[in-house]
Amino acid sequence: MDVRRITINIAGRTYPLNVPAAEEETLRKVGKQIESMIKDFEASFDVRDKQDALAMCALKLGTNAEVFALNNEKNINASNERVQQMNKLLEELEK
Numbered sequence: 001m002d003v004r005r006i007t008i009n010i011a012g013r014t015y016p017l018n019v020p021a022a023e024e025e026t027l028r029k030v031g032k033q034i035e036s037m038i039k040d041f042e043a044s045f046d047v048r049d050k051q052d053a054l055a056m057c058a059l060k061l062g063t064n065a066e067v068f069a070l071n072n073e074k075n076i077n078a079s080n081e082r083v084q085q086m087n088k089l090l091e092e093l094e095k
Helices: 021-044 050-094
Strands: 003-010 013-020
Touching (some): 003 021, 013 021
Antiparallel strands (some): 003 013
16 A cells, blocks of 8 residues: 655644555645635634634534435435335336
């Protein structure tokens, strides 16, 4: 496995990381998104320090992840129901 050493800057701090090469682009992209979110929160709200902005980022990202997971679960359930309906139809056609 190809591992790369990268540095991500978040909220004025530098984080050196050893990451699989396949994940490097994703981590850099997420780091930039977090930085952008911090700037947006600082501009839109009375954010006193970076800790508050980071907490708001964590809450937003966690909420987004939970909504995504719930939507995936609904899609999987709907797909399973469709497959079951198709199986029933196929069984009826076989009779």
